[in-house]
Amino acid sequence: MDAYSSDWAAQGQRHIWLPYTQMQTATPPLPVVRTAGSRIELADGRTLIDGVASWWTACHGYNHPHIADAVRCQLDTMPHVMFGGLVHEPALRLASRLATMLGGDLERVFYTDSGSVAVEVAMKMAVQYWLNQGEHGRTRFLAFRGGYHGDTLGTMAVCDPEEGMHARFAGMLIGHDIVALPGDDEAEAALDDYLARHVHELAGILVEPLVQGAGGMLMHDSSVLQRLRRLADRHGLLLIFDEIFTGFGRTGTMFAFQQAGVRPDIVTLSKALTGGTLPLAATVASRRIFEGFLSDDPGHALMHGPTFMGNALACAAANASLDLFEQEPRLAQVAAIEGVLRARLMPLAALPWVADVRVLGAIGVVELRQVDDREALKRRFADAGVWIRPFGRIAYVTPAFTIAPDELAFLLDAMGTVLAAGQP
Numbered sequence: 001m002d003a004y005s006s007d008w009a010a011q012g013q014r015h016i017w018l019p020y021t022q023m024q025t026a027t028p029p030l031p032v033v034r035t036a037g038s039r040i041e042l043a044d045g046r047t048l049i050d051g052v053a054s055w056w057t058a059c060h061g062y063n064h065p066h067i068a069d070a071v072r073c074q075l076d077t078m079p080h081v082m083f084g085g086l087v088h089e090p091a092l093r094l095a096s097r098l099a100t101m102l103g104g105d106l107e108r109v110f111y112t113d114s115g116s117v118a119v120e121v122a123m124k125m126a127v128q129y130w131l132n133q134g135e136h137g138r139t140r141f142l143a144f145r146g147g148y149h150g151d152t153l154g155t156m157a158v159c160d161p162e163e164g165m166h167a168r169f170a171g172m173l174i175g176h177d178i179v180a181l182p183g184d185d186e187a188e189a190a191l192d193d194y195l196a197r198h199v200h201e202l203a204g205i206l207v208e209p210l211v212q213g214a215g216g217m218l219m220h221d222s223s224v225l226q227r228l229r230r231l232a233d234r235h236g237l238l239l240i241f242d243e244i245f246t247g248f249g250r251t252g253t254m255f256a257f258q259q260a261g262v263r264p265d266i267v268t269l270s271k272a273l274t275g276g277t278l279p280l281a282a283t284v285a286s287r288r289i290f291e292g293f294l295s296d297d298p299g300h301a302l303m304h305g306p307t308f309m310g311n312a313l314a315c316a317a318a319n320a321s322l323d324l325f326e327q328e329p330r331l332a333q334v335a336a337i338e339g340v341l342r343a344r345l346m347p348l349a350a351l352p353w354v355a356d357v358r359v360l361g362a363i364g365v366v367e368l369r370q371v372d373d374r375e376a377l378k379r380r381f382a383d384a385g386v387w388i389r390p391f392g393r394i395a396y397v398t399p400a401f402t403i404a405p406d407e408l409a410f411l412l413d414a415m416g417t418v419l420a421a422g423q424p
């Protein structure tokens, strides 16, 4: 059978390997033929209302014409050119715009092509910053339980060590200090003592601000970030905010750190950066960090450079996505979605098998006491006409900010009906 026959789904599924999937027992993946707005059209003719926005990326919905036009136009001029020694308008414009949006002195943008690598770069930046100052041995990070920063070897080591995804690799990971987020004065004082004893081994503090996403959609108060900024300042540590999930409006402000009134030394961005169309990530450093690499010594240069960094198509998509944030009322849409999520999901907290319901911005989370059969739960959502992908003990929605009110109502009706039907 040739590769172009109409049997592409059955044929090809014998040759692909899916993420985080037990290939022996998992329900086969659903072949998709088309997307539009908040709808996913399946090869069998069904349409699902999308609750996930493709892992939180498609913030303007799928196939937004403004982004599609920008990518098409860039494709005709220059899809890609190497970024070593060459630069181009889409990447430079995007860097200026990101610096303006982030404000303060977060002004130097280093491009990569995935979130994990953006975090790796942030970690390397922090470690090399200290090396360049002649401070050796500061190679570890303080990171937090419930955190998730990526799947590569460097980033797995700063994720929650107990969380199922990476525990089995423990033997090959660098040991970092993974502790509970300091939620009160006592916890801050304990961490203060700890840092006083260990600061000479530490390069920085790494945290997902306000919402720890893939580690369980855990939310914390903005005062936690103020505590971390205080601790970082007191001990001379670099503070890194991983805004790969929270950046670009998801929590109600353009960046989560804006709600806490504190600023990081380094911030990582990806996921919604291109509006969900192309892979792109950025690690943005403050002036002080950047200046720590300026020297007569060539060895003090930042030692990193992905082949496809600054990809012109991806940068054009990201510029178009930022246009949409300027031209359309995205943050107002997020605020409206937040209101609907609160009204519709909070009542589910009364179900005996629901442990917690939490909402922030366009993130709605229902945490269950237990999930016996996650595959069956996912299937029930799809049968109800929605795409919701539960993980761990949680079912969540992170819709496109452009989801229509009737689509959002349909999504939450289906979610409520499936979850109310019985202990999943």
Ligand SMILES: *Cc1c(COP(=O)(O)O)cnc(C)c1O
Pocket (backbone or CB within 6 Å): 114, 115, 116, 117, 119, 148, 149, 150, 151, 208, 213, 214, 242, 243, 244, 245, 246, 270, 271
């Ligand atoms: C998704 C995510 C990453 C990893 O991004 P990839 O593009 O999947 O490598 C890192 N940090 C956070 C907070 C994320 O949500």
